[in-house]
Amino acid sequence: MRDPDKQRFLNAVHHIEQTEIPLFEMEADIEVVNRMLGTDYPLATRSYDLPADQLVEWNRRMGSDMVYLSHIWRVGRREHTDDAGRVHYVDGTIKSPADLDGLWFPDLDEKRARLETVLAAVEGTGMGLVVGAQGAAFTSTASIGYSDFCMATMDTPDFVLEVQKRLHDYVMRELLMILEYPVDAVRVGIGSGLVTKSGPMLSPDMMDKFVFRWTAEEARAVKDAGKPLLCHMDGCVESLLPTLLDMGVDVLNPIDPSGGEQDIYAMRDAVHNASFSV
Numbered sequence: 001m002r003d004p005d006k007q008r009f010l011n012a013v014h015h016i017e018q019t020e021i022p023l024f025e026m027e028a029d030i031e032v033v034n035r036m037l038g039t040d041y042p043l044a045t046r047s048y049d050l051p052a053d054q055l056v057e058w059n060r061r062m063g064s065d066m067v068y069l070s071h072i073w074r075v076g077r078r079e080h081t082d083d084a085g086r087v088h089y090v091d092g093t094i095k096s097p098a099d100l101d102g103l104w105f106p107d108l109d110e111k112r113a114r115l116e117t118v119l120a121a122v123e124g125t126g127m128g129l130v131v132g133a134q135g136a137a138f139t140s141t142a143s144i145g146y147s148d149f150c151m152a153t154m155d156t157p158d159f160v161l162e163v164q165k166r167l168h169d170y171v172m173r174e175l176l177m178i179l180e181y182p183v184d185a186v187r188v189g190i191g192s193g194l195v196t197k198s199g200p201m202l203s204p205d206m207m208d209k210f211v212f213r214w215t216a217e218e219a220r221a222v223k224d225a226g227k228p229l230l231c232h233m234d235g236c237v238e239s240l241l242p243t244l245l246d247m248g249v250d251v252l253n254p255i256d257p258s259g260g261e262q263d264i265y266a267m268r269d270a271v272h273n274a275s276f277s278v
Helices: 006-013 030-037 052-062 097-102 108-122 136-144 146-155 157-178 204-224 238-246 264-270
Strands: 066-069 077-081 087-092 128-132 185-189 229-232 251-253
Touching: 006 128, 030 052, 052 066, 052 108, 066 108, 087 136, 087 146, 097 157, 108 128, 108 157, 136 146, 136 157, 136 204, 146 157, 146 204, 157 204, 185 204, 204 229, 204 238
Parallel strands: 066 128, 128 185, 185 229, 229 251
Antiparallel strands: 077 087
């Protein structure tokens, strides 16, 4: 197995030709992780929640050049744990202004300590660190509920924006804390579940109003800090590429054929200032 080298990843980000491709995995099912490590973590565990030494060792065994660190902000979520111990999203619980008191915010000191512990574990391995930032668009969608979120953007838009503003205030505080540290890249998202295999569920104007207004501020902070910017998105995103590129996105992840709805090779040939991750 080759030695990890974060420079492979950084070369790809900066379009520097090289003989080897970088390997980077954001997450794997915990059953796969357990088999690789010989561990028995509960099925509710996310791979990026592993103890720092185990997170680094799992990535080393995979041959990764980068370690990914993030956390799920479960504010407002109603979830179900099945008999095997897996946790499934059911719906959101923040349905109206009367529910705003149900919003809660992670402890920044705990997140800082976790980041410092993982950075210490990564040091000397040859791997780099990509940190996944939180996002108001995705978090508000999950906290309100996907169907209700889409309806509320039309029926009670001020309510949605108030939820997002409160979440975004925390998002930016956490992001600026992350940027105090020598992380190698930062990942932002545009709202998982809002883009399907046939395209965005919201109109371009509504995507700007309820998604990109928040993501753009995150992007500016990352770029101002001189860090590579990854954007995670699902579904058919071809129509969103101009906006994402204007925000300074360096890596688009993931890019998939979306059932034939988008030509990933034509997209690759048309985009010259960003890298694709599949």
